Amino acid sequence: MYKNILQNMDNIAVWPVISFVIFFLFFLCLLWWVFTTDRKIIDKLKHLPMEEGQSNLSTTKPE
Known part of the structure; x- marks a missing residue:
């Protein structure tokens, strides 16, 4: 069916x-x-991703 649709398109x-x-x-x-x-x-x-002093980890403690 899909072949017929694509074949009939100008x-x-x-x-x-x-x-x-x-x-x-x-x-x-x-x-x-x-x-x-x-x-x-x-x-x-x-x-940029490896700059010291910056951490991507959260500083909050899990509860």
Whole structure:
């Protein structure tokens, strides 16, 4: 049944092309961001989860 629905749609071949273009543009934007971001920002983000003096654990006692 689903095959018949997809076969009867006009211009169905355009949707895979649109999906590929959206993925490709996202990938290019991500590469551009990676190569143009300042190294100091990358180092700050790299060490963010492991900064000393800050704990993600709750300080309250369980009851």
